[in-house]
Amino acid sequence: MGLPARVPLIRRLPVLIVGGGLSGFTSALSLHRAGIRNNIITRETKFTQHARSGVFLGGSSIRILDRLGLGPQYRSLGTPLYRAVIEDVNGKEIISFRLDDYGMEVWNVPRQNLQQLLLESIPPDSVHFGTKFRALHISDGSAHVKVQQALDRSGQLIEPKAAYFESKFVVGADGNNSAVRSFMSRPAMTFYSGTSIWRAVVQNQDTEKYPLHIGKEVWGLKKRFGFARMSPDEVVWWAVLTDLPEVLLRPFAPHLLREFSDFPEITKDLILSIESDRSIYRTEMKRVWPEQFPWVDPSSSRIALVGDAGRPEHFGNLHSGHSFAVEDGYFLAHHLAEQNEKGMLRTGPKLGRYQESRQEQMIATKQYSARLDRLSLPQSRIQRYCVRKLLHISFERMALHGTGPRIPMFQA
Ligand SMILES: Cc1cc2nc3c(=O)[nH]c(=O)nc-3n(C[C@H](O)[C@H](O)[C@H](O)COP(=O)(O)OP(=O)(O)OC[C@H]3O[C@@H](n4cnc5c(N)ncnc54)[C@H](O)[C@@H]3O)c2cc1C
Incomplete structure (x- = not known):
């Protein structure tokens, strides 16, 4: 499919990121750091969505912000958490632990401040607010992404207009109900x-x-x-x-x-x-079906998912969604940068490793979350003691291995 004659082409660039959440912005910033030009489109006209919520980041995601040079500013925005406590309804302790005993550094920051920090860290003309993803078609080694724009160049609201982007690679960072996901050759269903x-x-x-x-x-x-x-x-x-x-x-x-x-x-x-x-x-x-589905499009090799788009199945227990969004964005960018060095801005063994390592980590988190859930069931003291012990071992393993693979550096 070529570009239809009457629909304007907005930009031709190496990578287009769909979605302006944490995963989209981390992908964008990481790709910029690796010297790969990219743009973000996001349907919001400005940052409003859940603006007044807190973001818990911990584990590798904070080390990633350090690598991206945002660590000190990030830490100045919020409050660190040192201890996690779970009690039953009568105030009796179920489990309590110091986060740094397991090497975890967790911060709670206002979402709008973090979003602003990320926005200010990337080139200003690389974010297109009020621009909704509509469709995606891949031909001749390029992705043609159809969008609907509801803002003009000066940021004023307009009657939505169709337009196109052309890119070599598309990152689906458009959240739980990802529209990009439905253009993968083996899309997953959620319910x-x-x-x-x-x-x-x-x-x-x-x-x-x-x-x-x-x-x-x-x-x-x-x-x-x-x-x-x-x-x-x-x-x-x-x-x-x-x-x-x-x-x-x-x-x-x-x-x-x-x-x-x-x-x-x-x-x-x-x-x-x-x-x-x-x-x-x-x-x-x-819930998602099938439980494991490709995050990197197996047939086109030119689409990958990050954040909630790749993990629509949340694990509410561990507050992991935000951290995963940051980690996914960074790791995908890193693997893409390695591919790019070889002149192949598309899937290769490196991107396969992105998919494998992120899914491994998701399975581990699911197990920890299920163990934590078991503590809420009525059970004898001895059973509860065993589950607690198992949890401490899980947390220790998590601390030992980090919540993801070793964090690589960019060589931009
Ligand atoms: C109120 C709230 C509180 C939360 N609290 C926690 C918590 O305490 N701990 C935790 O770990 N997780 C929490 N989560 C989950 C966490 O927010 C997500 O896991 C994480 O933000 C995922 O980031 P993301 O970038 O993948 O997706 P999102 O943050 O959902 O971002 C997706 C972006 O894509 C855009 N988009 C969607 N469709 C389109 C389209 N068609 N075209 C263009 N743009 C599109 C959206 O507008 C949005 O900007 C919370 C979620 C909510 C809603």
């Missing part, structure tokens, strides 16, 4: 897993009740409520419900108050501290 998460950031200065540097969760059967301080003035909370018989519609707060009525008072306090019901965001956890 609701029965678990939903509600999240909000609330104003709160009570550091005695909600201390700095501690992430806490309270676990009931098929229910969890957690919180962590993001700054001396703000607390981020999350509520997880599994196997709900009905879909909960807005307003969310009354439903959550009812579902968590047997939880400690702090839960109710935090839910009632929201500015308005609109400040609560709900995310549906997905």
